[in-house]
Amino acid sequence: MARRPTIKDIARRAGVSESAVSFALNGRPGVSDGTRARIRRVAEELGWRPDSAARALSGERVGAVGLVLARPAHTLGVESFFLQLVSGIQEALSAAGTPLLFQVAEDLDAECALYRRWWAERRVDGVLVVDPRTRDPRPALLTALGLPAVTVGDPRPAPPLSSVWADDARAMVQVLDHLAALGHRRIVHVAGLPDLAHTARRIDSLRIEARRRGLRPDEVRSVPTDYSDAEGAAATRRVLCAPRPPTALVYDNDVMAVAGAAVAAGLGIPVPARLSLVAWDDSALCRVTHPRLTALVRDTAGFGRLAAEELLAVLAGGPPRVRQAEQPRLEPRESTAPPPPAY
Structure with a gap:
């Protein structure tokens, strides 16, 4: 060598x-x-x-940033959202000559342990924090360590952290506007992990909008999953086999939506003649499935670029701030239509 x-x-x-x-x-x-x-x-x-270890010992910046994903490993390989997000992050960091230290953790405790180790070993200058929780220990830990951070998806970050976020509540309003205009009144939201802050915002928005429209809470509701195709399929089967099944399903990612479409086909329920489907975060899966899935479209790679650029600005001495990403927009396709009169 x-x-x-x-x-x-x-x-x-x-x-x-x-x-x-x-x-x-x-x-x-x-x-x-x-x-x-x-x-x-x-x-x-x-x-x-430069020798990053020597620079760390001298107190200089090491020139790298970190990203930890505390998600079930089996859900990451098939979900396009994180692939696109990391692609955008890497694009911005590469342009600045800044390496990305990326690791998957078993759970939140393991993620926090990684931050402590990275800080003690001076492995990174700052971190990008994804999947904000409803009760999140990470902001307090990072603040105590003095490790600069930008949260991805938190509209109200704990000072002194910065944040970039997208308005999930308004996106859910778009979905309900579309389905209600078609005549749907029995709608089930196949949600992701319930302790994630963005999942909670979507669930709250669904409940508020249903009440505002006079829809019954037992017929417009959310069911939690782990984002996997297996749990998405299982949740779909449960709700479609209920005595009064929904006429529309809204999925928190593309993988669950495609799995749900397969379950409906297996049960002999035609889409969209008897069941309408909507996917969160458009992808190639949504566009090649037959019928093509109505989906929320946004520039996920651009979201990642924005997060990385904000972290670089913080590391350059910029003040903490909150930046809102492009609003997701609903793109209607062939998977949504009015419910049949009998329903």
């Missing part, structure tokens, strides 16, 4: 002292502009990069 180039190698190649190399590469005075340029050119030719 080739040896990593050192400051001594650069000094020998450039014909200067090691202290001159240190001054030049760390932006300190003590060398002329011409010498500084020559040293940096030699460093680039040799493929030299």
Whole structure:
């Protein structure tokens, strides 16, 4: 294996002292502009990069940020939302030359333990925090550690954290407006994990809007799942086999919506003639399923870019702030139609 180039190698190649190399590469005075340029050119030719461990020991920034996902591992491989989100995050960080340290944790306790370890080992300069909880220990922990952070999905972050978020409540209103205009009055929301803040906002919005429209709470309701296709299918089967099944189902992700469509087909329930389906967060799955699924569309990669850009701004000394991402918009397709008269 080739040896990593050192400051001594650069000094020998450039014909200067090691202290001159240190001054030049760390932006300190003590060398002329011409010498500084020559040293940096030699460093680039040799493929030299700063030693992040040494920089951490000296108290400097290590030049990396972290992201932890505390989700069931079996739900991540098939859900396109996080793939698109991480793609946008990586795009913004790559443009800034900042690496991303990414890890999946078993649960929230494991995630918090990772933050403590990263802070103690000075592995990252800051973190992106996804999936805000209704009772979330992470903001207090990160504040106590002094680890800069941006939460993704929290409209009211705990000071001094920054946040980027999308309005899930208004998105749910769009869905209900569409279904109510078609004549649906029995609507079930196949929700995600109930302790996630954005899930709670969707559930609350559904309940508030149903009450405002005079719809019965036993016929417009939410059922929680873990976001997986298996639980989405099981929830779909339960509600469709009930004495008064819904005429419309709203799913919290694309994977559950496609699984639900398969369950309906297996039960002999045609979509949309007897059952309308709506998916949260559009994807290729929604567009290739037959019939194509009505879905909420947003720029998820752009959401990730916004989060990463905000974290970079915080690390550059910017003030904490809250930034709202593009509002999701409903795109009606062939999976929604008026309910049959008998229903």
